[in-house]
Amino acid sequence: MLRNAVHLATLGVRQTRVTNCLPRLPLILQNNPQNAINVQVARDYAKGKDKKKEKGGKGKPGGKVEINEQQLREILNLDGLNSQMQxxxxxxxxxxxxxxxxxxxxxxxxxxxxxxxxxxxxxQELAQISRKNPKTIIVNMIGFPQTIPDVLKAIEKSGMNLNPQQDGTTLFIPIPKVTKEHRENLSKNAKALFVKYRDAIRGVQNEHIRKLKKQPELGKDDAFAAQAQVTAIADRFISEADKLLASKQKELLGE
Incomplete structure (x- = not known):
């Protein structure tokens, strides 16, 4: 291979690819500078294969749960369940x-x-409530004056945008004008009430599911089906509450 390299140099070849003899080549050519070789080192890099990750498909939502009231009545108090959620x-x-x-x-x-x-x-159990005029509510606390601080605190947290003025044992409450901020506060309070009662419905749901799990005579498949039906009933009542919320917020915001 070394002879071939020198031979190529004498033939005037300006570029070649030399691999194993690179360290010794300059010594051979130093006496023949007129035939210097422009040596280029080439390195081949193996290209790795692209790894494609398979993305799992998203699971499709299950179908609508059919509620078999007759079967549910045999294993739980269905009337009590509906009554509590309603x-x-x-x-x-x-x-x-x-x-x-x-x-x-x-x-x-x-x-x-x-x-x-x-x-x-x-x-109304603690005070006498009346109207002085269409714009002012009077709350007479003479019967339980010691509860005035508690009353003021409750009014402040009521979200009704009220600012009572105290005169002795009497509270004068001006009725505020309807502003955009007042509407938005009422809408937020409506959402808070919805969350409160939604959680109460879920609580009833979870209570009945716990009771189902404590029935050893109930097979796994039957228990699973019953739990799904109880959840579906809760979803139905929550959906009803959600519609009431949407309607109330629309009313409050003037939409």
């Missing part, structure tokens, strides 16, 4: 009417929950 929806609807009106009314103030010494009472 109660949460109705309580939420009632709270929407009482506490989330654009105009604060004496009716909303009447049922405001006041926490006193660890127990809750409606404001």
């Amino acid at each position: 109660k949460s929806v109705m309580q939420m609807k009632d709270d929407f009417v009482k506490h989330l009106s654009l105009r604060s009314t004496s009716g909303a103030i009447d049922t405001l929950r006041i926490k006193v010494d660890g127990q809750e009472h409606e404001l």
Whole structure:
């Protein structure tokens, strides 16, 4: 190979590829500078194969769960389940009417929950409530003056945008104007109430599922099917509550 390299140099070849003899080549050519070889070192790199990652397909959602009331009645108190969940929806609807009106009314103030010494009472149980004029509500606390701080705290946290003024044992509550900020606050309070009652419905659901799991005579397949049906019932009531929320927020925001 060395002879071939020198031979190529004498023939005037300007470029060649020399591999194993590179360290010794300059010594051979130093006496013949006129025939210097422009040596280029080439290196071949093996190209690795691209690895393609297979992406798993997303699972398709399961179909609609069919509720077999007859079978459910045999293993749980279906009427009690429906009653508890329906109660949460109705309580939420009632709270929407009482506490989330654009105009604060004496009716909303009447049922405001006041926490006193660890127990809750409606404001109308602690005070005499009346209207001085269409723009002012009067709350007379002469019967339970010691609860005034608790009442003021409850009014502040009610989200009704009220700013009561105290004069002795009497509270004067101006009814605020309907502003964009007031509407948005009421809408947020509506969402908070929805979350509260949604969680209550889920609580009823989980309670009944726990009871199902404690029935050893119930086969795995039957237990799984029953749990899915209980969850579907809860979803139905939550969907109903969600529609009420959407309607209430639309009303409050003036959309």
